[in-house]
Amino acid sequence: MSTKMTITDADALAYHMEPRPGKFDVSPSTPMTTQRDLSLAYSPGVAVPCEAIAKNPDAAYDYTNKGNLVAVITNGTAVLGLGNLGALASKPVMEGKAVLFKRFADVNSIDIELDTEDPEAFINAVRLMGPSFGGINLEDIKAPECFIIEQRLKEEMDIPVFHDDQHGTAVICAAGLINALKISGKKIEDVRIVLNGAGAAGIACLELIKSMGAQHNNCVMCDTKGVIYQGRTEGMNQWKSAHAAVTDLRTLEEAMQDADIFLGVSAKGAVTPEMVASMAKDPVIFAMANPDPEITPEEAHAVRPDAIVATGRSDYPNQVNNVLGFPYLFRGALDIRARAINDEMKIACAHALADLAREEVPDEVAMAYGRKLQFGRDYIIPTPFDPRLIYVVPPAVAKAGMDTGVGRRPIVDMVGYEESLRARMDPTAHILRSINARAKARQARMIFAEGDDIRVLRAAVNYQRSGLGKALVVGRESGVKELLGSVGMGDAFGELEIVNAANTPHLDAYKEHLYNKLQRSGHDRQDVNRLASRDRHVFSALMLAHGHGDGLVTGATRKSAHVLGLLNHVFDARAEDGAVGVTALLLNGRIVLITDTLVHEWPDQEDLATIAERGAEVARTLGLEPRVAFVSFSTFGSPVSERAEKMHQAPKVLEQRGVDFEFEGEMTVDVALNPQAMSHYPFTRLSGPANVLVVPARHSASISVKLMQEMAGATVIGPILTGIDQSIQICSTVSTSSDILNMAILAACKEKK
Ligand SMILES: NC(=O)C1=CN([C@@H]2O[C@H](COP(=O)(O)OP(=O)(O)OC[C@H]3O[C@@H](n4cnc5c(N)ncnc54)[C@H](OP(=O)(O)O)[C@@H]3O)[C@@H](O)[C@H]2O)C=CC1
Ligand SMILES: CC(=O)C(=O)O
Numbered sequence: 001m002s003t004k005m006t007i008t009d010a011d012a013l014a015y016h017m018e019p020r021p022g023k024f025d026v027s028p029s030t031p032m033t034t035q036r037d038l039s040l041a042y043s044p045g046v047a048v049p050c051e052a053i054a055k056n057p058d059a060a061y062d063y064t065n066k067g068n069l070v071a072v073i074t075n076g077t078a079v080l081g082l083g084n085l086g087a088l089a090s091k092p093v094m095e096g097k098a099v100l101f102k103r104f105a106d107v108n109s110i111d112i113e114l115d116t117e118d119p120e121a122f123i124n125a126v127r128l129m130g131p132s133f134g135g136i137n138l139e140d141i142k143a144p145e146c147f148i149i150e151q152r153l154k155e156e157m158d159i160p161v162f163h164d165d166q167h168g169t170a171v172i173c174a175a176g177l178i179n180a181l182k183i184s185g186k187k188i189e190d191v192r193i194v195l196n197g198a199g200a201a202g203i204a205c206l207e208l209i210k211s212m213g214a215q216h217n218n219c220v221m222c223d224t225k226g227v228i229y230q231g232r233t234e235g236m237n238q239w240k241s242a243h244a245a246v247t248d249l250r251t252l253e254e255a256m257q258d259a260d261i262f263l264g265v266s267a268k269g270a271v272t273p274e275m276v277a278s279m280a281k282d283p284v285i286f287a288m289a290n291p292d293p294e295i296t297p298e299e300a301h302a303v304r305p306d307a308i309v310a311t312g313r314s315d316y317p318n319q320v321n322n323v324l325g326f327p328y329l330f331r332g333a334l335d336i337r338a339r340a341i342n343d344e345m346k347i348a349c350a351h352a353l354a355d356l357a358r359e360e361v362p363d364e365v366a367m368a369y370g371r372k373l374q375f376g377r378d379y380i381i382p383t384p385f386d387p388r389l390i391y392v393v394p395p396a397v398a399k400a401g402m403d404t405g406v407g408r409r410p411i412v413d414m415v416g417y418e419e420s421l422r423a424r425m426d427p428t429a430h431i432l433r434s435i436n437a438r439a440k441a442r443q444a445r446m447i448f449a450e451g452d453d454i455r456v457l458r459a460a461v462n463y464q465r466s467g468l469g470k471a472l473v474v475g476r477e478s479g480v481k482e483l484l485g486s487v488g489m490g491d492a493f494g495e496l497e498i499v500n501a502a503n504t505p506h507l508d509a510y511k512e513h514l515y516n517k518l519q520r521s522g523h524d525r526q527d528v529n530r531l532a533s534r535d536r537h538v539f540s541a542l543m544l545a546h547g548h549g550d551g552l553v554t555g556a557t558r559k560s561a562h563v564l565g566l567l568n569h570v571f572d573a574r575a576e577d578g579a580v581g582v583t584a585l586l587l588n589g590r591i592v593l594i595t596d597t598l599v600h601e602w603p604d605q606e607d608l609a610t611i612a613e614r615g616a617e618v619a620r621t622l623g624l625e626p627r628v629a630f631v632s633f634s635t636f637g638s639p640v641s642e643r644a645e646k647m648h649q650a651p652k653v654l655e656q657r658g659v660d661f662e663f664e665g666e667m668t669v670d671v672a673l674n675p676q677a678m679s680h681y682p683f684t685r686l687s688g689p690a691n692v693l694v695v696p697a698r699h700s701a702s703i704s705v706k707l708m709q710e711m712a713g714a715t716v717i718g719p720i721l722t723g724i725d726q727s728i729q730i731c732s733t734v735s736t737s738s739d740i741l742n743m744a745i746l747a748a749c750k751e752k753k
């Protein structure tokens with residue numbers, strides 16, 4: 001069972017402030033380095049596509065980013081369930097939606113906050129910016145203005161205009177409802193539905209559900225004034241009137257009696273346990289208000305264990321949230337260059353989501369959520385991180401769009417389209433998630449050796465708050481408290497377990513252990529006592545050796561070679577013990593491992609073969625099928641060089657060992673990584689670009705990694721210490737707190753022998 005994730009206000013603010021304020025950057029997709037690039041991208045070259053588009057507007061989809069660019073536009077009048085916060089204060093939500101577009105469906109997106117509550121001014125602004133975008137996602141605009149705005153923009157624009165809070169929410173709610181009804185064994189035509197919140201989301205949800213078969217006479221809609229009944233005059237508008245019920249019911253409380261379904265798109269706490277208690281058997285409760293639901297699942301289940309409960313939040317089962325819809329609806333719509341997102345596309349999306357939830361869930365997804373995901377009361381809708389969404393939902397949307405004639409460019413090869421969607425998403429994100437999932441499943445007690453460093457403390461706090469396991473911080477209580485307090489994280493102090501020589505009951509055992517290990521290598525009792533009680537690396541290693549933690553992370557404050565030397569007082573993690581360092585470089589959706597980055601200074605050919613084996617193991621741990629290249633400055637013996645000889649010989653050693661992965665060498669890095677360069681050597685045994693590079697020495701490893709990090713901005717994970725039994729990871733002195741957290745996650749992933 002996983003630990004529930006916690007986030008504090010300080011966590012949320014820090015997330016939005018670091019590494020740079022906000023949540024995304026804009027980066028170019030073409031080279032802009034030479035005079036020629038400048039001439040092509042800008043004057044004079046840019047004139048050519050301009051004229052082409054002037055002649056044929058559809059050419060904008062070929063020569064500009066229009067076809068994959070969606071604007072998230074708001075005026076901030078209904079920001080989540082927080083109310084009218086205004087344009088500026090809504091920006092974090094809109095930036096967030098833009099990031100979700102990119103992360104989940106590779107749709108480029110930009111947020112636009114318009115400072116007006118006048119629908120005409122809003123419509124005009126959006127209409128005028130139409131040429132820039134392939135689609136418009138309207139967000140968090142309050143009802144009833146949102147209905148007028150969307151309707152007019154749909155009429156006046158030739159690209160999809162989609163109010164996410166209306167239709168995104170309705171689609172996901174419908175998908176969840178299809179499955180909830182299957183579980184409760186009820187039919188949509190028969191059920192009594194109460195919907196609370198007669199705004200953007202509420203009106204759209206009820207319309208879609210009625211179009212799916214719900215009976216008008218079985219549906220009661222409520223707002224802040226209670227039931228919307230025929231003849232009511234207060235707080236009404238034409239959209240509410242369309243759903244006014246012929247009924248004597250006047251309050252939500254009355255309406256909830258014997259209702260089968262409650263749909264909440266209103267506000268925090270709008271529903272009481274008593275209301276839930278009065279519902280029919282197997283009630284369905286979708287409390288979708290954000291960030292806080294109408295009633296929490298705990299409260300609902302306390303009075304009705306038979307309830308099927310969903311919320312809009314990611315920290316409870318059954319997240320009915322439009323994040324499952326808008327990325328994929330737009331992906332499908334953009335891919336057929338749609339003029340609109342119509343009802344058929346929305347319904348296709350709802351069915352694709354509902355169907356997916358009834359399929360078997362891949363282990364990696366279940367692991368990421370730390371619980372069994374199997375169609376049932378606690379799993380009626382796919383989870384947002386389900387990697388199948390990207391290739392299941394957009395094809396369904398695109399097909400419905402093509403069938404109804406809204407696409408400018410139909411997809412001819414649907415199988416090829418699905419394959420392109422599978423390949424489209426950044427595999428590195430997937431890899432990071434799966435490591436995370438494995439770590440979460442282990443719930444390892446992680447020893448953070450350097451409690452006097454704020455990066456380490458942040459990583460330790462995040463480790464614990466992310467539900468990965470327990471963080472054990474080695475340090476002085478007063479120092480840790482002061483450091484956390486100095487960065488506004490004082491509340492985290494009580495959450496961490498601080499361990500040191502003064503408060504452990506095991507110090508004597510640690511000293512004895514160390515004395516036995518070191519007595520024949522020039523250390524007397526006094527040396528040993530000092531090392532055990534004063535050196536935090538040694539102390540932490542002793543904790544690990546005694547099973548007082550499951551993994552150890554250190555190295556953020558001292559050079560890794562020095563730290564490794566200290567750890568070797570307790571463990572045997574030297575080159576001759578088989579230890580190897582492997583560093584993962586992540587860049588532009590690609591992952592390449594470089595090794596040995598930590599232990600062997602000048603490996604010989606036998607060592608290199610061992611290093612390759614360790615590199616291949618790490619690749620498999622990360623979910624990659626290893627393709628190992630021994631890299632040098634020569635390729636297959638040319639130019640002949642004494643220095644490259646060991647790289648030439650190492651593959652032969654590996655061949656004799658009979659390993660079960662692809663390897664080749666020696667070769668230059670371009671031949672290893674670039675299929676075109678590799679094609680000049682058709683005899684190569686690599687079936688594709690290498691993903692593990694074995695380098696000749698530690699200096700070349702260090703240079704390669706740091707060059708990639710500094711020049712290209714690659715994400716670096718490692719060096720991952722492997723080849724030893726213990727779960728130890730050594731960070732670097734320039735590690736950020738998220739690097740340290742990644743190392744802790746890697747340490748946590750290691751299986752216990
Ligand atoms: N899970 C999800 O994916 C989504 C959830 N939502 C959530 O739905 C809620 C509404 O959003 P949206 O439709 O965009 O906002 P709107 O401002 O358009 O509509 C809000 C509606 O809720 C009603 N309302 C507010 N408070 C209460 C209450 N205590 N009891 C009864 N009715 C109430 C308002 O009543 P009145 O008309 O009388 O003012 C209004 O009809 C928000 O909490 C939002 O976070 C929205 C979109 C997606
Ligand atoms: C999820 C969403 O769009 C909302 O709560 O407004």
Ligand SMILES: [Mg+2]
Pocket residue numbers: 080139140164165
């Ligand atoms: Mg919204």
